[in-house]
Amino acid sequence: MSDLFPPFAPDPDEPRKRLFKPVPFRVIVPNIITLIALCLGLTAIRLGFEGRYEPAVIAIVVAAFLDGVDGRVARLLKGTSRFGAELDSLADFVNFGVTPALILYSFILHELKALGWIAVLVFAIAMALRLARFNVMLDDPNRPEWQKNFFTGMPAPAGALTSLLPLYLSFLGVPVGAASAPIALIYLLGLAFLMVSTIPVYSGKTLGKNVPRHWVLPIFVLSVAAFGLLVSFPFEMLTVITILFLLTIPLSAARYRRLERADIRRPVAQETEPPPAA
Template identity: 40%
Template sequence: MRKGTSLPGISLRALAPNAVTAIALCTGLSGAWFALQGRWENAVAAIVVAGVLDAMDGRIARMLKGESRFGAELDSLSDVIAFGATPALIIYIWVMQDMPRFGWTISVFFVLCAALRLARFNARIDTDDQPHKSAGFNTGVPSPPGAGLALLPMLVWFETGQDWVRDYRFIAPWLLIVAVLMISNVATFSWSSIKVRRSFRFLALAGVGLFGATLVAAPWVALIGASIVYVGLLPFSIFSYAKVKRARKEPVLET
């Protein structure tokens, strides 16, 4: 071996984010295993942990400069399994199997929409013409929030014990709505599109702290609140993107 040459292989810098993605995949899929045992709270917790890991892997890759096409493909595969197939299986085992004829069909449709969303993302990954992305918005509801919204009725059931929530006549249309939102062209807020005014920064920090404290003391209440806030922000994200779109179309006056 020539002096100064390095051994072939993958550096730990490139491997670390992919390892986090793999853990997210396995953790999310474990939610289905918990559901098969009727351990509903553990099943939802597995999806939540997978969501946290999914939010970390991309940031770790950028921090370590370990981004790769392989990592992007693995991340998409992980998202389909952890936030598409697993939530659909949990909801099916929980209530949709009681729906005559179409319970499994609706559950499969949710998985299909998650896969189509991620296939669309991968197809556009090298495309320059992405109006939503260039403005800092997502196209449609991302898979992790989509999984959270799909499981929202279960969170309400955990907290309230109300049996009306555990009814396929309510769950089926809700699951369809969330599935369609994932593949829609609706502009939704991303982290980079949310701007906090300086005058509100302390209020924002207090809100984050309150959410963290609630997450420890009453996790289901915190997650229900986060889901409701996310849904409530959808009209504002559409309006905000419309403003950005109009500003881009306005002609620049030469001085």
């Protein structure tokens, strides 16, 4: 048998074959940011069930900030990937669907027992459906360019931050007890409806493209003032931002309808335009 299988000594100078292609570090960086945000969301659940609601809310706010950063970092470094997109959606479901709902249940909705838990389930499932629809709409090649300035339904981070309004109010001294539980339940279900609805919400993606020169310095001053107020009065600012955001949803819908009507009339106007004279 030794003649059939003679001993073989590999060439020491032969380069080793790589089983997998190396991954550029610029692709890894956005995923690290996403994973840090996911850790913050999971930690917020622990803090909520320990009764430490203020740091839990701050953890969710930081996770929402990182969620807005990771995609921009990926595009800046040209490190976008299908894996990163899927990881981001899964992290969003945990951070903005599961975490705020569980914190609200621990804070006030447990007073309603089964009804409170049903509201938690509805909110979390609505978040999952909203994220799935968002991923599908990204692949639509026929979507008009102006529609990219609007979200269909309330976006995931906004849904999470607005859902925590009862906690913001309690931090400001507003009494939020067992009697307020039905109001919190209706509020949470209303946000769940806004997330799965087709109500357009302005995304603000065009704000960073071109800024008139005379607006540069005022924007710097307003940004510094807003940051200072958010650091000094975090829950007051979060309350104001939440209320203003909810008030802008009808304005976004009205703006979307005007653009939609103008887009429908545009081809009709082009078809009825007489041909140029020879």
